[in-house]
Amino acid sequence: MTVWDFGSRLDALAADHRLRVRRTVSSPQRPHLTVDGRELLSFASNDYLGLAAHPEIVQAAQAGAERFGVGSGAAHFLSGHSTAHAQLEAALCEYSQCESALLFSTGYLANLALLTALADRETLICADKLNHACLNDGARLSRAEFRRYAHGDIAHLRSLLDASDAKRKLIATDAVFSMDGDVAPLAEMLALAERHDALLVVDDAHGFGVLGPEGRGTLAELGLRSPRIVVMATLGKAVGTAGAFVAARRDIADWIMQTAPCYLFTTAAPPMIAQATLKALDLVREGDALRRALRENIAHFRQGAAPVATARGWWLGHGVTAIQPLVIGDNATALRVSDALLRRGIWAPVIRPPTVPAGTARLRVSLSAAHTFDDIDRLLAALREVPA
Numbered sequence: 001m002t003v004w005d006f007g008s009r010l011d012a013l014a015a016d017h018r019l020r021v022r023r024t025v026s027s028p029q030r031p032h033l034t035v036d037g038r039e040l041l042s043f044a045s046n047d048y049l050g051l052a053a054h055p056e057i058v059q060a061a062q063a064g065a066e067r068f069g070v071g072s073g074a075a076h077f078l079s080g081h082s083t084a085h086a087q088l089e090a091a092l093c094e095y096s097q098c099e100s101a102l103l104f105s106t107g108y109l110a111n112l113a114l115l116t117a118l119a120d121r122e123t124l125i126c127a128d129k130l131n132h133a134c135l136n137d138g139a140r141l142s143r144a145e146f147r148r149y150a151h152g153d154i155a156h157l158r159s160l161l162d163a164s165d166a167k168r169k170l171i172a173t174d175a176v177f178s179m180d181g182d183v184a185p186l187a188e189m190l191a192l193a194e195r196h197d198a199l200l201v202v203d204d205a206h207g208f209g210v211l212g213p214e215g216r217g218t219l220a221e222l223g224l225r226s227p228r229i230v231v232m233a234t235l236g237k238a239v240g241t242a243g244a245f246v247a248a249r250r251d252i253a254d255w256i257m258q259t260a261p262c263y264l265f266t267t268a269a270p271p272m273i274a275q276a277t278l279k280a281l282d283l284v285r286e287g288d289a290l291r292r293a294l295r296e297n298i299a300h301f302r303q304g305a306a307p308v309a310t311a312r313g314w315w316l317g318h319g320v321t322a323i324q325p326l327v328i329g330d331n332a333t334a335l336r337v338s339d340a341l342l343r344r345g346i347w348a349p350v351i352r353p354p355t356v357p358a359g360t361a362r363l364r365v366s367l368s369a370a371h372t373f374d375d376i377d378r379l380l381a382a383l384r385e386v387p388a
């Protein structure tokens, strides 16, 4: 049985300071959490607008459960597609200003579905090195030729596209990178996509709801629209509920719906979640005050964190989104800092390889409109003091 000895493999992960720890939260999602029976000030969620436990969304979920029950009972092509799903797809379609929107129960599944449907052995997929894991998995599952370019490196991307004579070419990128918080050069990428008749797949998990007029996302922020853009956005982050959707040209969305196993053969998300998300989408659309509060929190954090990073020899990411990485370096030091913060009642999660490149272990500080300046000042004071 020695080849199946996972105990010693887990021991090796632990020796490398790579074992992950699950903490159990017993309060609703918010900045002040009860975690394993203790109050913690959290910078560990993607609930950027503070909507995850909003009373109106909770009420909509309750009304949805009253009306539809809990389980959807089946996949969308059997009996699982409810009026709540249909209404939400129509609302998302209008909101993202695309011809079609297709719901999924998670973003991970949505990316697997869209890449396996749109790419095949005759396709070249060019992907940013720092893309989210599910874009990479989708690319591998599609059996396309899968090439990765250096992070944000347009010249490298251009050379991959130029060098290929694949029948179809597809570029895949995070819009806001999930561990660095910076924004992809989407305008240049779209120009390259046009030159090569390629599709541009944009994962806007961290921009949707936060960036752009009415929170319509990173593409709206940059004023980019094109029939060759396929956008995936999640509903479990800024929107505060769960699930994801793909918005695209009608033929593209229909092709994914008709052919992706990850769409066809999985149970539809509970209709009560779709009902809750419809309400959440209204709050996101009217959420300019929340977006302003978030932007002010980000600016306040960055202003305080820049001198701390310099003094301590850490590197503060240059992105101005809600994801603010403090890159510390080796795993053991990053863990010590994170543990010292925890002892002070502050939860800023440590992210290690292989999630990020070796030698760039970091605290991933994630800010929300629900944080106060006092919350952020407490984090900054602790960052100044903790032993490294």
Ligand SMILES: *Cc1c(COP(=O)(O)O)cnc(C)c1O
Pocket (backbone or CB within 6 Å): 105, 106, 107, 108, 109, 111, 132, 134, 174, 178, 203, 205, 206, 234, 235, 236, 243, 244
């Ligand atoms: C969170 C995330 C996903 C996955 O979305 P889920 O709904 O959590 O499965 C996909 N892409 C990016 C960039 C993400 O950050």
